[in-house]
Amino acid sequence: MxxxxxxxxxxxxxxxxxxxxxxxxxxxxxxxxxxxxxxYNPSLELALKLVRYFNVPIEEVFYLxxxxxxKSK
Amino acid sequence: MxxxxxxxxxxxxxxxxxxxxxxxxxxxxxxxxxxxxxxYNPSLELALKLVRYFNVPIEEVFYLxxxxxxKSK
DNA sequence: AATGTATGTAAAGATATCTTTACAATTTAT
DNA sequence: ATAAATTGTAAAGATATCTTTACATACATT
Numbered sequence: 001m002x003x004x005x006x007x008x009x010x011x012x013x014x015x016x017x018x019x020x021x022x023x024x025x026x027x028x029x030x031x032x033x034x035x036x037x038x039x040y041n042p043s044l045e046l047a048l049k050l051v052r053y054f055n056v057p058i059e060e061v062f063y064l065x066x067x068x069x070x071k072s073k
Numbered sequence: 074m075x076x077x078x079x080x081x082x083x084x085x086x087x088x089x090x091x092x093x094x095x096x097x098x099x100x101x102x103x104x105x106x107x108x109x110x111x112x113y114n115p116s117l118e119l120a121l122k123l124v125r126y127f128n129v130p131i132e133e134v135f136y137l138x139x140x141x142x143x144k145s146k
Numbered sequence: 147a148a149t150g151t152a153t154g155t156a157a158a159g160a161t162a163t164c165t166t167t168a169c170a171a172t173t174t175a176t
Numbered sequence: 177a178t179a180a181a182t183t184g185t186a187a188a189g190a191t192a193t194c195t196t197t198a199c200a201t202a203c204a205t206t
Contacts, residue, residue, distance in 0.1 A: 003118050017152060031194055033154065040193060041117045043162075045076050048137050058131050064121050090182065104164055106184065113163060116192075 004065045008036040010054050025049055077138045081109040083127050098122055 011021060018036075022029040027046070035042050042050060051058045084094060091109075095102040100119065108115050115123060124131045 001118070001122075003121060019152070028195060029153085030155085030196090034194085037154075039155095043193060044114045044117050044120045044135060045074070045137070046193085047117045047120075048076060048135065049074075052137065062117060062121065064118070064125065092182075101165055102183085103166085103185085107164085110184080112185095116163060119163085 002065050003041045003062055005035065005038070005041070005062050007032070007050060007061065010056060010061060011036075014054065021053070025053060075138050076114045076135055078108065078111070078114070078135050080105070080123060080134065083129060083134060084109075087127065094126070098126060 011018070018029045018032045021032050025032075025046075031042075031046075034040055035046075041047075047058070047062055051061050054061070084091070091102045091105045094105050098105075098119075104115075104119075107113055108119075114120075120131070120135055124134050127134070
């Protein structure tokens, strides 16, 4: 079960670059890129900062994808 | 800036033990204990599973505490 | 075609999250 | 009081998240 995120769509809709986001949020551009490319999930803290930054309800940005199973151990 | 969580209060209100929670969520009891004791934040995925488990809006369980600063590097 | 801007990626290293195993301390029930 | 249930904690190890540095690719403009 994995986490869906719509950061890229929301960022583009707001017309903001990864670089500006990174500066505003005081994180690296690579982190934003990795999250948008689904390399890994943001931490809970960063996720909360992201939704606050975009002023959107968290449910619209991050939610569990029921269909996707974890990689078996 | 840190993350507030009210997992313990919600768990107690529902009358569930850490052990039962851990079994239901397929994680270890130590993880739940650490989160309740604020040893660390849950991952975003686990946070989403927790709020789904309790069927509560995420904003009521996890939010940014504006007053608390990060430890300086 | 050349320049500038935005995005993609990689590797090494630091810290955070989570597990496993184990035991201690506290609370609840009998 | 003692037994059972619940919670607290610790250490070692695995994986995840994030940074720093650096370079590559893509896209748009001139």
